[in-house]
Amino acid sequence: xxxxxxxxxxxxxxxxxxxxxxxxxxxxxxxxxxxxxxxxxxxxxxxxxxxxxxxxxxxxxxxxxxxxxxxxxxxxxxxxxxxxxxxxxxxxxxxxxxxxxxxxxxxxxxxxxxxxxxxxxxxxxxxxxxxxxxxxxxxxxxxxxx
Amino acid sequence: xxxxxxxxxxxxxxxxxxxxxxxxxxxxxxxxxxxxxxxxxxxxxxxxxxxxxxxxxxxxxxxxxxxxxxxxxxxxxxxxxxxxxxxxxxxxxxxxxxxxxxxxxxxxxxxxxxxxxxxxxxxxxxxxxxxxxxxxxxxxxxxxxxxxxxxxxxxxxxxxxxxxxxxxxxxxxxxxxxxxxxxxxxxxxxxxxxxxxxxxxxxxxxxxxxxxxxxxxxxxxxxxxxxxxxxxxxxxxxxxxxxxxxxxxxxxxxxxxxxxxxxxxxxxxxxxxxxxxxxxxxxxxxxxxxxxxxxxxxxxxxxxxxxxxxxxxxxxxxxxxxxxxxxxxxxxxxxxxxxxxxxxxxxxxxxxxxxxxxxxxxxxxxxxxxxxxxxxxxxxxxxxxxxxxxxxxxxxxxxxxxxxxxxxxxxxxxxxxxxxxxxxxxxxxxxxxxxxxxxxxxxxxxxxxxxxxxxxxxxxxxxxxxxxxxxxxxxxxxxxxxxxxxxxxxxxxxxxxxxxxxxxxxxxxxxxxxxxxxxxxxxxxxxxxxxxxxxxxxxxxxxxxxxxxxxxxxxxxxxxxxxxxxxxxxxxxxxxxxxxxxxxxxxxxxxxxxxxxxxxxxxxxxxxxxxxxxxxxxxxxxxxxxxxxxxxxxxxxxxxxxxxxxxxxxxxxxxxxxxxxxxxxxxxxxxxxx
Amino acid sequence: xxxxxxxxxxxxxxxxxxxxxxxxxxxxxxxxxxxxxxxxxxxxxxxxxxxxxxxxxxxxxxxxxxxxxxxxxxxxxxxxxxxxxxxxxxxxxxxxxxxxxxxxxxxxxxxxxxxxxxxxxxxxxxxxxxxxxxxxxxxxxxxxxxxxxxxxxxxxxxxxxxxxxxxxxxxxxxxxxxx
Numbered sequence: 001x002x003x004x005x006x007x008x009x010x011x012x013x014x015x016x017x018x019x020x021x022x023x024x025x026x027x028x029x030x031x032x033x034x035x036x037x038x039x040x041x042x043x044x045x046x047x048x049x050x051x052x053x054x055x056x057x058x059x060x061x062x063x064x065x066x067x068x069x070x071x072x073x074x075x076x077x078x079x080x081x082x083x084x085x086x087x088x089x090x091x092x093x094x095x096x097x098x099x100x101x102x103x104x105x106x107x108x109x110x111x112x113x114x115x116x117x118x119x120x121x122x123x124x125x126x127x128x129x130x131x132x133x134x135x136x137x138x139x140x141x142x143x144x145x146x
Numbered sequence: 147x148x149x150x151x152x153x154x155x156x157x158x159x160x161x162x163x164x165x166x167x168x169x170x171x172x173x174x175x176x177x178x179x180x181x182x183x184x185x186x187x188x189x190x191x192x193x194x195x196x197x198x199x200x201x202x203x204x205x206x207x208x209x210x211x212x213x214x215x216x217x218x219x220x221x222x223x224x225x226x227x228x229x230x231x232x233x234x235x236x237x238x239x240x241x242x243x244x245x246x247x248x249x250x251x252x253x254x255x256x257x258x259x260x261x262x263x264x265x266x267x268x269x270x271x272x273x274x275x276x277x278x279x280x281x282x283x284x285x286x287x288x289x290x291x292x293x294x295x296x297x298x299x300x301x302x303x304x305x306x307x308x309x310x311x312x313x314x315x316x317x318x319x320x321x322x323x324x325x326x327x328x329x330x331x332x333x334x335x336x337x338x339x340x341x342x343x344x345x346x347x348x349x350x351x352x353x354x355x356x357x358x359x360x361x362x363x364x365x366x367x368x369x370x371x372x373x374x375x376x377x378x379x380x381x382x383x384x385x386x387x388x389x390x391x392x393x394x395x396x397x398x399x400x401x402x403x404x405x406x407x408x409x410x411x412x413x414x415x416x417x418x419x420x421x422x423x424x425x426x427x428x429x430x431x432x433x434x435x436x437x438x439x440x441x442x443x444x445x446x447x448x449x450x451x452x453x454x455x456x457x458x459x460x461x462x463x464x465x466x467x468x469x470x471x472x473x474x475x476x477x478x479x480x481x482x483x484x485x486x487x488x489x490x491x492x493x494x495x496x497x498x499x500x501x502x503x504x505x506x507x508x509x510x511x512x513x514x515x516x517x518x519x520x521x522x523x524x525x526x527x528x529x530x531x532x533x534x535x536x537x538x539x540x541x542x543x544x545x546x547x548x549x550x551x552x553x554x555x556x557x558x559x560x561x562x563x564x565x566x567x568x569x570x571x572x573x574x575x576x577x578x579x580x581x582x583x584x585x586x587x588x589x590x591x592x593x594x595x596x597x598x599x600x601x602x603x604x605x606x607x608x609x610x611x612x613x614x615x616x617x618x619x620x621x622x623x624x625x626x627x628x629x630x631x632x633x634x635x636x637x638x639x640x641x642x643x644x645x646x647x648x649x650x651x652x653x654x655x656x657x658x659x660x661x662x663x664x665x666x667x668x669x670x671x672x673x674x675x676x677x678x679x680x681x682x683x684x685x686x687x688x689x690x691x692x693x694x695x696x697x698x699x700x701x702x703x704x705x706x707x708x709x710x711x712x713x714x715x716x717x718x719x720x721x722x723x724x725x726x727x728x729x730x731x732x733x734x735x736x737x738x739x740x741x742x743x744x745x746x747x748x749x750x751x752x753x754x755x756x757x758x759x760x761x762x763x764x765x766x767x768x769x770x771x772x773x774x775x776x777x778x779x780x781x782x783x784x785x786x787x788x789x790x791x792x793x794x795x796x797x798x799x800x801x802x803x804x805x806x807x808x809x810x811x812x813x814x815x816x817x818x819x820x
Numbered sequence: 821x822x823x824x825x826x827x828x829x830x831x832x833x834x835x836x837x838x839x840x841x842x843x844x845x846x847x848x849x850x851x852x853x854x855x856x857x858x859x860x861x862x863x864x865x866x867x868x869x870x871x872x873x874x875x876x877x878x879x880x881x882x883x884x885x886x887x888x889x890x891x892x893x894x895x896x897x898x899x900x901x902x903x904x905x906x907x908x909x910x911x912x913x914x915x916x917x918x919x920x921x922x923x924x925x926x927x928x929x930x931x932x933x934x935x936x937x938x939x940x941x942x943x944x945x946x947x948x949x950x951x952x953x954x955x956x957x958x959x960x961x962x963x964x965x966x967x968x969x970x971x972x973x974x975x976x977x978x979x980x981x982x983x984x985x986x987x988x989x990x991x992x993x994x995x996x997x998x999x
Contacts, residue, residue, distance in 0.1 A: 013193060019183075036355075061630070073566070506959065529941075537929070
């Protein structure tokens, strides 16, 4: 009896395990998101520095640490945070430039695409060439210049 | 039922193998659906192993002695609560139980990380389930608890069911044994999870701060269980073995100590990475080492390769472990080597005197201790292989080698937290060390004048008071600082201080626990022992105690027969207490065992054993131990557990950060979905 | 005015430093004396317990003789008998242990003698400790050396005020979030 139950449960679990593979919910193309982008990593490193600074402040108030140590460490933490902040801004600027270039490329492509059907269709065989060409990709007859 | 258990195990194995493959595929293709399927296979693994466990428990509880495991480890008269313990009373059951605990850990890890660490998870699943494959294979092929008894006669075998079983080992029929093995196994097995995440981080090159944060928690939990398990084991030995002590450097004890020490090293050095982005390679090494030692410990104790009081059955499962351990070492070392470039330090050290180097020294001693204990434990094997002679490495060796290192660690327990990160000038040092050193010195001086002349005891108490002063000083200074800013009263300030940084102050409480445990150790050299043959009316003296034997009785229960002595105790001539030690003889296993009577107090335990009957005179043998300060070991252990629990509670800041991270992840996910 | 205060502070800190060293020296000295006294006070009398905790019982119980819990253990009785006799003869601990080894072989010792191959058992933990320390020192020194070269690069880019302001801003935001 129990043996039968074990078999039934095992079969049910097979379905349970296989189900995500068969589901058509997301075309099966959904990609695992990254856990940490470079920007996020820089940010969390800054957070750590801030944490360190907060602790340093607390240690000074608790008189655990001497004034000279405090000043020196605080300065170097600040410098570290500033360096990380500069890197972040650099990255952002970089990605802004990337975005600009991407937009430009996309716009150009769209323009080309919009123009394509009229200019690259072969008059002889009727084949619609996807890119600007001198000769038809299907029958080889010369095409008029765009 | 036997078949059901076997089928459950095989199905579990199949799901585990599938999860390994699907995990790798999901990670490689970065596919959400395959990863989800791998996660579900992990849950399926858990369900199937659970069914196998249910099968075995059913067999045990229904007294089905047709099953070989039940016949050798249980009997009809065994009280029902001890029938749970049959599960870990023998090889096959223990391994099945291990597998089950692993499946629980893995299932929890999968459920908690459905929306987190999405890139780490597929590989983490693979590694967890790789360990799962190993354990289900060893259980099924190496020591299957679902084998049936059969008699071979004249070329045919006929099923055989004995009328009763051989019974559970009497040493296990003790309340602490209901939880000690569970805790210990939870500790051992749980180390597989940080290992899996560490390896996943290496594979995915996601070696930033993420895996370290996940791993730290996943290490703290099994670390706490392991420590608690070790302590319960000591308590059990103290109550049951009847020699008046709790630790004898037995290989099995050592094996449990090793991963605990390595885990301790990791929990400390992880802070250096979190705070300063240093020691990245080292942390990966420690995670691997901790897992390795946990498996090695299992191997040493379960394969019967070393001689031990725990006397586990010799068996052929050793080969499985050797293969698995080799795979673990080769694979992780290769992977680590390939990823060395990704593990560069983010920061530098400003000064030799700093918290960072404090942690380095802590790691240094912990690891040296790991080496010394491991070396002493395996040396008899090496000596036998090289010199072909049998030697023993026992308590005198470990006491000589490990105790000084333990004392150095104790010192660092207090000194480390007083060092500032990056740089500590002499001025700051003096600020923090003067008061604790003066307090320690005062206590040490008083103790010396009071006649504490044993070096190790004196050192333990002296350093213990130094550390206590350091740690309590941290609380005091912190609370005063808060008070100045907020106008809270002292208790409020202590509470808020702790709640704001549970990790740090939980850790300090663990350190206090360590101090108390060392206070307990300090009593060891002052233990006294007396032994006497007694009849009714006889007296026995031990120190200030006078024991008079009032009655000697015998009795019978379904499970065992017993003899009991009733002793009234006088201390300094005044009535003190009555103790009733027992000597039991278990019928099914035909084994005797003493049930010790203990009068506990914070100053000392009066520990009385009825050791048996003297053959010559027919009188009963009573042994009396006076154990000073023993109870502090248990108190310290309990405080350690509480401190760890406190450190596991996320502080307010951590919760906020976790929310921010969660939002970030979800945004990324949406971006990916578009 | 300022400079004189600095001087006074320097003098104060120097004297504080000196008193700190004195404290440390007194502490270490006290520790050494206490250790020596403790050593001297340790009594040299041999007891059965003391010796029996250093030899293994040969009944298969895998513990030292004093911890063997089997009351009728013949091995335990025999070994304890020999030790008691030897003590009565006035032998000291090493001599008794030698006697036991002569009778039962090296395996009776709970810790191997520090000679021959077995010396390795004793030496290697010490070697590991020393190697570890060397490693720690090397690592710390390397970290230190890097900082001296990194320190310059730390200071070369003058920290932009705008960036510093952004840092302060972010820090305040985090503070308000986690308070």
